[in-house]
Amino acid sequence: MAGKGFTVKKNWDNPREHEMPAGTRVPAEMRLGSVLVSPATVLAPMAGVTDTVFRRFIRHASLFSRQPSSAGGIELVSQVSDSRPGAPSELEIDAAVTNAQSGCGLLMTEFTSADGLSRMRESKRRRYLTFDDDEHPIGAQLFGSNAETLADAARIVQDAGFDLIDLNLGCPAKRVVGCNGGSGLLRDLPKIGEIFRAIRSAVTIPFTVKFRMGWNDEQIVCVELARMAEAEGLNGLALHARTREQGYSGQAQWEWIAAVKQAVGIPVTGNGDIRTPEDAAAMVAQTGCDGVMIGRAAPANPWIFRQIAQYTATGSYERPTVEDRYRLIRTYFQMLLAEAEASQALPNHPNNKDPLWGTPVKAARMGETAGKMKQFASWFTHGVPGGAKLRAAIYQVRTGAEVLGQVDAFFLAQQETGSTLGSEEEPGDASGFPETALVCD
Ligand SMILES: Cc1cc2nc3c(=O)[nH]c(=O)nc-3n(C[C@H](O)[C@H](O)[C@H](O)COP(=O)(O)O)c2cc1C
Numbered sequence: 062m063a064g065k066g067f068t069v070k071k072n073w074d075n076p077r078e079h080e081m082p083a084g085t086r087v088p089a090e091m092r093l094g095s096v097l098v099s100p101a102t103v104l105a106p107m108a109g110v111t112d113t114v115f116r117r118f119i120r121h122a123s124l125f126s127r128q129p130s131s132a133g134g135i136e137l138v139s140q141v142s143d144s145r146p147g148a149p150s151e152l153e154i155d156a157a158v159t160n161a162q163s164g165c166g167l168l169m170t171e172f173t174s175a176d177g178l179s180r181m182r183e184s185k186r187r188r189y190l191t192f193d194d195d196e197h198p199i200g201a202q203l204f205g206s207n208a209e210t211l212a213d214a215a216r217i218v219q220d221a222g223f224d225l226i227d228l229n230l231g232c233p234a235k236r237v238v239g240c241n242g243g244s245g246l247l248r249d250l251p252k253i254g255e256i257f258r259a260i261r262s263a264v265t266i267p268f269t270v271k272f273r274m275g276w277n278d279e280q281i282v283c284v285e286l287a288r289m290a291e292a293e294g295l296n297g298l299a300l301h302a303r304t305r306e307q308g309y310s311g312q313a314q315w316e317w318i319a320a321v322k323q324a325v326g327i328p329v330t331g332n333g334d335i336r337t338p339e340d341a342a343a344m345v346a347q348t349g350c351d352g353v354m355i356g357r358a359a360p361a362n363p364w365i366f367r368q369i370a371q372y373t374a375t376g377s378y379e380r381p382t383v384e385d386r387y388r389l390i391r392t393y394f395q396m397l398l399a400e401a402e403a404s405q406a407l408p409n410h411p412n413n414k415d416p417l418w419g420t421p422v423k424a425a426r427m428g429e430t431a432g433k434m435k436q437f438a439s440w441f442t443h444g445v446p447g448g449a450k451l452r453a454a455i456y457q458v459r460t461g462a463e464v465l466g467q468v469d470a471f472f473l474a475q476q477e478t479g480s481t482l483g484s485e486e487e488p489g490d491a492s493g494f495p496e497t498a499l500v501c502d
Contacts, residue, residue: 072443073334073357074310079343086373087341090166091328091352094267094296096198096224098166098352100373102341102366103299103330105356106169106202106227106271109436113191114396116168119359120196122389123164123366157195164370166352168192168199172229172243175205175214190221200225200269204232206241206252208259219264225296226264228256230272230286233305244305247276250285257293267296271332271354274317277306287321287329299330299354318348330354338365338372360440363389387472390441394434394465401430401461434464447471 091101104111104119160166173189192199201223205211215226230253232243239245246253260268270290275281283300290298300321302313313333322329331350335341341353358365364385368378381389435455442448451471455464 073336074312076334076336077312077340079337079339081339081372081376082342082346085342085346087338087345087353087369088351089373091297091330093167093225093269093328096167096200096267096296097160098198099160100164100166100370101330101352102165102369103167103352103354104165104169104359104366105332105354106171106229107356107359108171109433110360111169111171112433113193113196114393114400114433115360116170116196116199117158117193118393118396119363119366120158120160120163120165120168122363123370124158124162125164125367125370159195160198164366164368166198167225168196169227170199170201170223172202172204172232173214174242175203175211176207178203178217179210179213186217186221190218190223192223198224200227202227202229202271204229204237204242206246206256208252208256211256212259212263215260215264215268219266223266225267225269226260227299228260228268228270230270231301231305233273233308238305244273244276247273247282247286247305248280250282250289253286254289254293257290257295261294268294269297269299270295271299271301273301273307274304274314277304280304281317283317284320284324287325291325291327295327297328297330297351298325299332301354302331302333315344315348318344318350322349322351328352332356336362336365338369338378341369342372357440360437361443363393363441383472383475386441386445387468387476390438390468390472391465393437394461394468397430397433398461431459431461431464434461438464438468442471447475 088101090097090099092098104116170190170192178186178189190201201218201221203211203214203218203226205214211228218226229243230246232238234243237243237245241249241252246256257270270286272283272286274283281304287298287300298321300318302315302317303309303311315331315333318329318331318333328351329348330352331344331348332354335344335353335355336358341355344350344353353369355365362368364379364381371378438455439452442451445451451467454467454471458464458467
């Protein structure tokens with residue numbers, strides 16, 4: 062659904078290192094209208110990444126159990142490092158998981174065109190609006206520029222059973238901005254007001270907006286926009302603290318999250334450059350935001366939500382071992398393949414036009430499944446010793462089976478040499494991977 066033509070970097074420019082702030086933690090919960098986000102952490106919408114498989118993967122990877130500790134507090138039962146033979150799989154993906162058990166409080170779909178949604182056939186719609194029961198609470202993100210079309214699409218989203226609708230006012234992609242969608246609308250606040258009113262009166266479920274600070278440094282509108290959102294009855298907002306012109310460069314300017322928080326009474330979710338639990342707590346400490354939204358760190362470190370929850374409860378968090386990483390990437394790939402197989406088995410499955418793992422396949426779907434595996438392997442092995450070589454090898458292969466073969470070989474070699482992860486990658490990343498071809502923000 063998302064248009065092509067914008068490129069984002071999957072890494073951060075000169076990331077700031079944050080100390081864990083004394084006494085501040087990511088809040089235990091935030092309420093977006095009737096939706097309880099607990100803990101107050103949100104998986105950011107990411108086109109090409111946050112499909113139903115990835116969202117479920119993150120929710121399961123974020124699992125933790127609260128048990129009364131001997132000290133009378135809360136103890137988190139780790140599932141990270143139990144790699145003994147016969148030990149239960151870390152991610153029981155068939156088990157029902159809710160945000161009551163997961164460190165990730167809210168999932169979001171990638172952005173979806175309101176125009177496309179209101180015009181497409183029912184069967185095709187399902188492909189974009191597919192989610193599993195255990196993804197609740199889940200929000201669907203829409204983009205567009207026509208108020209009535211957006212209102213129609215919002216009704217469709219509500220009827221599909223989503224818990225919340227989010228409007229995208231951040232996407233910098235030329236194709237989206239060219240039609241006045243995404244961050245293009247940041248230059249036309251009256252139009253945004255019209256859209257807010259149309260969507261608000263079309264649905265009863267909570268309605269939020271995700272936006273950038275403004276078009277450029279000369280036109281910062283985030284505080285005004287936040288006040289409008291509150292006045293029009295929106296239930297919350299999320300600010301990616303960059304301008305459209307900034308793209309993904311430089312630092313997110315968290316001071317604008319603080320300014321927005323001071324301006325409104327509805328919950329404010331801060332977004333931009335959270336890579337670690339320390340960053341998440343530092344953002345809360347510096348801005349007073351009610352919740353945090355995490356994008357690029359999620360595919361690079363799918364444990365981040367659990368680590369935040371663990372940190373919040375105990376003041377420290379676990380780091381994954383090589384075995385943990387290997388198990389996690391295999392789990393995700395198996396989920397992708399299972400989804401592909403399911404789509405092959407069902408003649409009316411929304412993906413059934415696409416080729417599948419290990420079977421004679423049509424080009425588009427094979428590209429999609431193998432492409433997702435490549436993309437994930439690429440994000441997931443940044444910062445891992447030898448990761449650049451793996452990415453270079455993966456770039457050469459075509460099928461999901463071959464990607465998995467490369468990953469198996471890589472991690473088995475790591476285990477044999479007893480490598481520990483977490484140290485810096487060798488300089489000069491020769492991965493050959495293009496920067497993530499992106500669509501949106
Ligand atoms: C691959 C990718 C796809 C994205 N797609 C969307 C999207 O569909 N909608 C949206 O609002 N933001 C999108 N974004 C922006 C993220 O939601 C988030 O605002 C941004 O990455 C900054 O957060 P981070 O520093 O935690 O990554 C995307 C970002 C990336 C990296």
